[in-house]
Amino acid sequence: MVESLPKIANDLRIDIVQMIGEAGSGHPGGSLSCADVMTALYFGGVMEYDPSNPKAANRDRFILAKGHAAPALYATLAHAGYFPREELMGLRKLGSRLQGHPDSNLLPGVEVSTGSLGQGLSISAGMAAGLKLEGNGHAVFALLGDGECQEGQVWEAAMFAAHSGLDNLVAIVDRNGLQIDGRTSDVCDLGDVAQKFQAFGWDVHEVDGHDVAALVELLGSLKADRSGKPHAVIARTVKGKGVSFMEDEAGWHGKAPNAEQIAQALEELGATDDQILAPVECDVEALLAHAGHDDAPTKAAGNAPALASPEQASQKKATRAAFGATLVELAEEGVPVVAVDADLTGSTTTKKLAAAGTDCAGRLFNVGIAEQNMVDVAAGLSLTGNIAFTGSFAVFGTGRAYDQIRNTVCYSNLNVKIAPTHAGVSVGPDGGSHQMLEDISLMRGLPNMRVLVPADCAAARAALRLAAATPGPVYIRMGRAAVPCVYDENVELELGRAYVLREGSDASIVACGVEVEQALKAADMLAEQGISAEVIDAFSIKPLDAEAVLASAKKTGCVVTAEEHSVIGGLGSAVAEALSATDPTPLEAVGVRDRFGKSGAYEELAGYFKLDAAAIVEAVKRVIARK
Numbered sequence: 001m002v003e004s005l006p007k008i009a010n011d012l013r014i015d016i017v018q019m020i021g022e023a024g025s026g027h028p029g030g031s032l033s034c035a036d037v038m039t040a041l042y043f044g045g046v047m048e049y050d051p052s053n054p055k056a057a058n059r060d061r062f063i064l065a066k067g068h069a070a071p072a073l074y075a076t077l078a079h080a081g082y083f084p085r086e087e088l089m090g091l092r093k094l095g096s097r098l099q100g101h102p103d104s105n106l107l108p109g110v111e112v113s114t115g116s117l118g119q120g121l122s123i124s125a126g127m128a129a130g131l132k133l134e135g136n137g138h139a140v141f142a143l144l145g146d147g148e149c150q151e152g153q154v155w156e157a158a159m160f161a162a163h164s165g166l167d168n169l170v171a172i173v174d175r176n177g178l179q180i181d182g183r184t185s186d187v188c189d190l191g192d193v194a195q196k197f198q199a200f201g202w203d204v205h206e207v208d209g210h211d212v213a214a215l216v217e218l219l220g221s222l223k224a225d226r227s228g229k230p231h232a233v234i235a236r237t238v239k240g241k242g243v244s245f246m247e248d249e250a251g252w253h254g255k256a257p258n259a260e261q262i263a264q265a266l267e268e269l270g271a272t273d274d275q276i277l278a279p280v281e282c283d284v285e286a287l288l289a290h291a292g293h294d295d296a297p298t299k300a301a302g303n304a305p306a307l308a309s310p311e312q313a314s315q316k317k318a319t320r321a322a323f324g325a326t327l328v329e330l331a332e333e334g335v336p337v338v339a340v341d342a343d344l345t346g347s348t349t350t351k352k353l354a355a356a357g358t359d360c361a362g363r364l365f366n367v368g369i370a371e372q373n374m375v376d377v378a379a380g381l382s383l384t385g386n387i388a389f390t391g392s393f394a395v396f397g398t399g400r401a402y403d404q405i406r407n408t409v410c411y412s413n414l415n416v417k418i419a420p421t422h423a424g425v426s427v428g429p430d431g432g433s434h435q436m437l438e439d440i441s442l443m444r445g446l447p448n449m450r451v452l453v454p455a456d457c458a459a460a461r462a463a464l465r466l467a468a469a470t471p472g473p474v475y476i477r478m479g480r481a482a483v484p485c486v487y488d489e490n491v492e493l494e495l496g497r498a499y500v501l502r503e504g505s506d507a508s509i510v511a512c513g514v515e516v517e518q519a520l521k522a523a524d525m526l527a528e529q530g531i532s533a534e535v536i537d538a539f540s541i542k543p544l545d546a547e548a549v550l551a552s553a554k555k556t557g558c559v560v561t562a563e564e565h566s567v568i569g570g571l572g573s574a575v576a577e578a579l580s581a582t583d584p585t586p587l588e589a590v591g592v593r594d595r596f597g598k599s600g601a602y603e604e605l606a607g608y609f610k611l612d613a614a615a616i617v618e619a620v621k622r623v624i625a626r627k
Helices: 002-023 028-033 035-043 067-080 085-090 120-133 152-163 184-188 193-199 212-224 259-269 284-288 321-332 351-355 371-382 394-400 402-410 425-430 439-444 457-469 515-528 546-556 571-582 602-608 613-625
Strands: 061-064 140-145 169-175 203-208 231-236 316-318 337-341 364-366 387-391 416-418 450-452 474-476 482-484 499-502 507-511 533-537 540-542 559-566 587-592
Touching: 002 028, 002 035, 002 067, 002 085, 002 212, 002 259, 028 035, 028 067, 035 067, 035 140, 035 212, 061 067, 061 120, 067 085, 067 140, 120 140, 120 152, 120 169, 120 337, 120 371, 152 371, 169 193, 169 212, 193 203, 193 231, 203 212, 212 231, 316 321, 321 337, 321 351, 321 387, 321 457, 337 371, 351 364, 371 387, 371 394, 371 402, 371 416, 387 457, 394 402, 394 439, 402 416, 416 457, 425 602, 439 450, 439 540, 439 559, 439 571, 450 457, 457 474, 499 515, 507 515, 507 546, 507 571, 507 613, 515 533, 515 559, 515 613, 533 546, 540 571, 546 559, 546 571, 559 571, 559 613, 571 587, 587 613
Parallel strands: 061 140, 140 169, 169 231, 203 231, 337 364, 337 387, 387 416, 416 474, 450 474, 507 533, 507 559, 559 587
Antiparallel strands: 316 482, 450 540, 499 533
16 A cells, blocks of 8 residues: 555645646645655555545544645545545635635635634634543644644643643644745745754654655554554655756745646656546535625514513622533533633633543643634634633733634634623723723624624623533634623523613613613613613624614714723624614714723722713713703
8 A cells, every 4th residue: 555655645735736826826846745644544454444434533634724724634635535626726816615715615635724824723722622521532633734833832732731631632844945925044044943842842753745655654653542642753854846847945935836837846746647637617606605604684683582670680790600500500511612811811710620520621722822823723712622711811811812712713614603701991000001902893793704803791690601512613702800780690591682671762871891880870771860761782783783773873872882902893883884874873982082991999990981871971972962
């Protein structure tokens, strides 16, 4: 069998040249350099997989961290039987399943969408941790570019994998010495990559990345080696291997050959007539069927759910207080939840999951101060059947990790719940660097993401339980400060539903989060002045209950939105978009005005930034005057 492998690798190279040439764009250099590694993994008996059942539990996993080498992966999957080889010529065309970088929503055999460098090893580590958690003995293989190792997240993942003893993880570095701008040694010298992985606690091996027999022997032995350390393979390769004019030339990192160059490359590779692929027509309509997430229609708001009793309303609890306790509840009910935290388990309260009983054992993963790694480890855990929650402060959990949320969680539509705490100015004395005022805007702009902003601790518990029951990405925004209770402690809330907490006729106040309680106070103050205000809790900002908002606006003739967030891109923008599309209505937005926060007590900051009940009252009066 080993004797036939070099021919398979050559066949992959023939297809790589053809598909990139037909596409007119792509990355031939790094695709050609890793063809032998792909051959060893898929055709050398190293990996266990089943093209007829791509999601079989008894399979090994492969993650192409260097996602720009997608042509190598596509050629491999086609030859392995995941889809017809003829489809390769649709690379990068509208209507093709073969996107410029791997898309797990479209193509069988692709475990997760990749392309943003530095993330693949974190995802792979999360998958390896997930397999260990469920007692699955299969392995995870990740293929990284050497230039990719300049990304700091690679080393966040390396630390986590070694600390967690992920000996079912094999990272292969395609060490061809080149990146887009030239030699890695000239751009930003990596030094001794093997030594670096060894220093991070990995079992490290070096190999000729074009010796397929040596690769098969080494990778097979590492898959079986469960001695407590993750494994790194530094595969010495030549970029553009097999095509003379491409070999060891940085310029062929991301450039397609022309017709003459294609012919020369295929001649050098010894392509026969029966290996030449014909152009294909792509089905645009079929591709559009995969174009994102579609939530069920929102429901019109009816009566409000059970509100807090006077005794409950007199109590104050932080929304974050619900986090750890709710995860424990879910785990004890048999829901496969896991939490991934970044050194803030006490503040986010996820530490309760580690302190609970056997149902929760091993379900909290602390990655240290590494928020980007946190999100992608959660992504990997979700890919092994877990419902993964991330825990950090909102400014880090969304701001620092935005690319990971966008390119891994949302693009692949993974079952990851981004659930940070300490959002808004209620963080208080920590000041503007820690007061996240842009997160709702960031999250609601992402396809596949839903956004929930609970008003109190009971609503946060409901939001967390709702998120766990909702497939795909969900953002739950929680705060640090203790706030009055609005709802009964056992309240249940729905996705895409707004709740009328108080009927009114003169103006509508649509609020979310801690501003709901301020809106209720404002309604009381307005009532004393003879103004009847309707108060709506827009618990679900995405999808927004546009039907409820429009019905209220039509009744009252004007709207005030209130949020502990920037007035740009958050609840106010969502409501304005809904109104302008259907029934333009005078609107005033209460929120932070395009600025950063300040240090101070929450109550002081609410007044300073005009987020309190008095500010809502003034906004109502202004908007009524515009009717």
